[in-house]
Amino acid sequence: MYALRDVPGKGKGLVAIEDIPKGTRVLLEQPVITTPERQRDDEWLKTHISQQVDSLSEHQRQSFLSMHNLYPYQNVAEQSLGIIRTNSLPIEADGIGAGIFLKACLINHSCDNNAQKNWNQSIKRHTVHALRDIPKGEEITIYYLGLDSSRAIRQKKLQDKFGFLCSCRLCSLPTEQSQDNDKRLERINRLDDLIGLDGMQMIFSLRTLRYVDERVHLYNEQGPGNSGLPRAYLDAAQIAIANGDLARGHVFAERAVEGWRTALGSDSKETIEYGSLAQNPAKLQLYGHSMKWKTSSDEVPQGLDPNDFEDWLWRREEPRKLDQLGQLTDLRNYKIFPGFAALPNSNSVDLEFYGKVDGTYKPLHYWCFLGEIVDSITLHHLELELMDVDDKKIPLHFNTDGRGSELEPAKIQRGHTVAVLYAQRHVFMYGDPGIRHENPQMLKIFPVSLKKLLELNDQVQQFSTKVDGTRTCHGCSKKAESLNRCGKCSLFWYCDNGCQRIGWNERGHKADCKLLKDPDLRGLFVLKWD
Numbered sequence: 001m002y003a004l005r006d007v008p009g010k011g012k013g014l015v016a017i018e019d020i021p022k023g024t025r026v027l028l029e030q031p032v033i034t035t036p037e038r039q040r041d042d043e044w045l046k047t048h049i050s051q052q053v054d055s056l057s058e059h060q061r062q063s064f065l066s067m068h069n070l071y072p073y074q075n076v077a078e079q080s081l082g083i084i085r086t087n088s089l090p091i092e093a094d095g096i097g098a099g100i101f102l103k104a105c106l107i108n109h110s111c112d113n114n115a116q117k118n119w120n121q122s123i124k125r126h127t128v129h130a131l132r133d134i135p136k137g138e139e140i141t142i143y144y145l146g147l148d149s150s151r152a153i154r155q156k157k158l159q160d161k162f163g164f165l166c167s168c169r170l171c172s173l174p175t176e177q178s179q180d181n182d183k184r185l186e187r188i189n190r191l192d193d194l195i196g197l198d199g200m201q202m203i204f205s206l207r208t209l210r211y212v213d214e215r216v217h218l219y220n221e222q223g224p225g226n227s228g229l230p231r232a233y234l235d236a237a238q239i240a241i242a243n244g245d246l247a248r249g250h251v252f253a254e255r256a257v258e259g260w261r262t263a264l265g266s267d268s269k270e271t272i273e274y275g276s277l278a279q280n281p282a283k284l285q286l287y288g289h290s291m292k293w294k295t296s297s298d299e300v301p302q303g304l305d306p307n308d309f310e311d312w313l314w315r316r317e318e319p320r321k322l323d324q325l326g327q328l329t330d331l332r333n334y335k336i337f338p339g340f341a342a343l344p345n346s347n348s349v350d351l352e353f354y355g356k357v358d359g360t361y362k363p364l365h366y367w368c369f370l371g372e373i374v375d376s377i378t379l380h381h382l383e384l385e386l387m388d389v390d391d392k393k394i395p396l397h398f399n400t401d402g403r404g405s406e407l408e409p410a411k412i413q414r415g416h417t418v419a420v421l422y423a424q425r426h427v428f429m430y431g432d433p434g435i436r437h438e439n440p441q442m443l444k445i446f447p448v449s450l451k452k453l454l455e456l457n458d459q460v461q462q463f464s465t466k467v468d469g470t471r472t473c474h475g476c477s478k479k480a481e482s483l484n485r486c487g488k489c490s491l492f493w494y495c496d497n498g499c500q501r502i503g504w505n506e507r508g509h510k511a512d513c514k515l516l517k518d519p520d521l522r523g524l525f526v527l528k529w530d
Contacts, residue, residue, distance in 0.1 A: 001026060002140055004106060009167065011068070013108040013139050020134040022225065023262040026115060027128035031091065031099030032060055035084060038097070046077040053080050063102045070163045086162070089126060091119050101126050110141035110168040111154055116227050116263040117142045122272065129263055131225030141168075147189060148228070150182040184218050187351075188228070191215045194350075195235060205239075206315060206334040207342035210352055212236045213314040230259030234274060236314075238284065244291035246281045247299040248313055253278035290390065328465055328491075328525050331457035337368055339390035346424040346436065368524070369423035369435065371396070372450035373416050378404065386418055387450065395434035396420070402440070411445040417453050419444045419524060444520045456512055460525055464491045474507060475499025489516035491525070 001020060007013035020026060033052045035045065053061060053076070064083065071082030087105040088098035104117060104126050114134050120127050134140060145157055151173075155165050165171075170181060191211045212235045219226040237252035257278050260270040277284060281297060293315075301312055310316075331337050344350035354361040371386030371394055382404025384396040396418065398404030420443050426436040437443055446453065463474040470479040474492045476499050483493035486500070492509055494500040503509040516522045 007108060007139055010108050010139075010164075012106060013141075014103070014106060015139050016134045016136055019136050020130045020140075022130050022132050024130045025127055025265055026130055026140060027101075027104050027126070028123075029101045029104050029126045030124075031101055031126065032056060032064065033080075033084065033100040034091065034096045035088065035098050037095050042081065046081055049080045049084060050077050060102060064100060067100075067105060089117060089119070091126075093119065093121055093124060099126070104128055107140055107142050109144040109158065109162070109164075109166060110139075111143065111151075111166055111170045112168045112223065113141045113143040114138070114225070115140050115142050118264045118268065120265060120268050122267050122269050127265055127268075129265060131227065131263060132223075143227075148185045149189070150185060151178050152182075181222075184221060188215055188218050191218075205339065205342040207338060207352070209236060209239050209315060210335075212239065213316070214352075225262070227259075227263050230256045230263065230270070233259065237274075237277070237281070238286060240293065241281045241284045242286035242289050243293040244288065245293035245295050246287075246297045247295040248293075248315075249281035249284070250278060250297045251300060251313055253281060292390070328460065330461055331370070331454060331524070334389075336366060337370055337389065339388045340369065340371075340392055340394045340425060340435070341390065343367075343369060343423055343425045343435075346426040363422060367422065369418075369420045370450060370453070371418050371420075373412065373414050373418060373445075375414065376412050382407070382412070384412070384418065389450070389454075395432055397428070397434060397436055399436055399438050400440050406440050407445065411447070413447070415449050417446045417448055417450045419446065444524075446515075446518065446521050446524075448515055448521075456515065457525075459508075459512065460491055463493060464525075473499050474509060475502040486513060489513045489522060491516055491522065 001016065001018060001024075002014045003017050004012055005015040007015070014026075033049060033056075035049070040048070053064065056064065065076075065079065067083045067087050069079060069082040070086045071078075073079040073082050084098070084100060088100055089104060091097065091099045107115070107117070107128065114130065114132055115128050116131050118127050118129075119125075128140070128142065130140075144162060145154060149157075151171055155171065158164055158166055170178075173181060191214055195208055195211050195215075212232055216229065216232050216236075219229050219232060233252050233256035237249045237256060240246075240252055241249035253274055257271055257275045260268060260274065264270055281287065301309065304312060329336060334342065344353045349361050353364060353367065355364045356362075369388070371384075371388045373384055374387050374393065375385040377383045377385075380403065382398040384398075386394045386396055388394055400406060420435060420437060422442060423435050423437075425433055427433050428436070448456070459474075463472050465471070470481050471483050471493045472479050473483055473495045475494050478495065480495065483495060484500070486492040486494070486509070489512070492503065492513070494503060504513075
């Protein structure tokens with residue numbers, strides 16, 4: 001499958017002597033020398049290593065001593081220690097920290113590696129698998145470093161730790177392409193930070209799923225077989241399952257398992273553990289913490305084209321753009337009306353919400369936080385305790401000039417709903433994270449509970465939205481191309497006066513219309529705020 005050959009600019013390396021398909025196990029190897037997980041002094045290590053070197057066969061000993069060594073030495077003990085520090089690969093087992101593998105340690109580095117190294121604890125062997133098809137004559141390469149980083153950082157780390165500079169495809173890109181690649185890697189790392197920023201709070205957020213979606217997209221742009229993909233798919237699976245969505249959780253978990261099967265083998269711990277999760281997503285401990293996306297495993301849609309399937313899988317919803325005012329908006333659209341956990345942070349620029357326009361970051365689209373008042377306190381300023389759409393209690397602090405006194409006292413009532421345009425999550429010096437409100441023009445209070453507001457929204461979506469050229473009569477539920485609009489709220493439609501009387505008297509529109517006469521509340525559905 002491979003042979004040790006001269007590689008220009010690298011010395012020796014393993015080269016494919018036949019075509020190696022993606023997912024093939026290229027190597028399965030035991031260590032010939034190991035070092036402990038905990039650091040020991042050099043003299044102890046020399047003795048420990050020398051004992052193992054002496055027990056090697058002559059062929060093994062010569063193979064070991066011929067390995068590259070970055071460190072000066074005066075005797076075999078120092079030479080052996082230097083070889084291990086230069087070439088050892090990590091081992092995660094039974095107090096062992098690293099080891100020497102006579103074949104795997106000869107595999108050279110590439111930032112655009114075509115193979116994945118791994119210590120397989122299930123079988124206690126070091127494995128190397130092909131991340132993509134490796135044609136005959138191509139060198140087999142692995143990645144020596146940890147997190148992906150910019151070209152300059154990679155080169156410095158490789159020079160400092162291994163004594164060479166990489167000249168792989170990624171490191172040889174023209175300047176502009178290399179800068180684009182660095183930006184992509186920087187964004188991947190930033191997304192990883194954002195996903196883990198708030199711990200468990202974020203796992204219930206659609207926004208977190210958006211981050212993972214973007215991360216997967218960027219990994220795919222990097223090239224086929226990126227080893228970060230399985231972890232990203234597992235993150236997506238956990239988010240879906242935590243929200244009761246077993247259908248998407250099943251698909252995401254299967255993709256994670258397929259990635260690990262390719263990179264680590266079917267007998268790896270990850271493949272086995274998460275293969276079981278893919279078969280039964282409900283076994284995840286997080287399942288049931290929220291059921292707002294509830295589906296069963298057999299509700300995966302069939303017959304969709306690939307793009308539509310991906311849109312379904314990632315719950316992609318297009319937000320209303322700033323130039324689309326006047327279109328009806330669904331208050332259950334979580335991207336436009338997110339819960340607190342999905343809001344952008346006030347101390348950083350979230351590129352999902354903001355973009356640069358003429359050198360200044362401005363909102364890319366509208367978003368609005370909705371929360372029902374459950375309590376209010378006035379000391380130095382007004383503080384409201386709100387319950388958001390995810391049933392989480394959130395403090396809202398008024399840092400306006402009037403400290404909240406600009407609001408009509410009659411509106412500050414338990415059970416009323418607060419809407420805050422462009423709300424952000426803020427970490428206060430004292431107390432729980434919440435919303436710091438500063439602009440009175442960005443907040444409205446409606447005399448209706450959040451539950452009732454969302455029920456009204458469902459009515460608006462059913463009886464106000466045109467689908468395939470028709471609307472539905474609120475009185476008789478018949479669909480027609482030509483209906484009459486309610487003259488008071490302009491959002492409900494009827495066949496005739498008889499249907500309107502039914503809607504008014506029997507189907508609750510009398511109360512709903514009174515609410516919708518409020519231009520601010522009616523404007524909420526079109527995001528047109530005065």
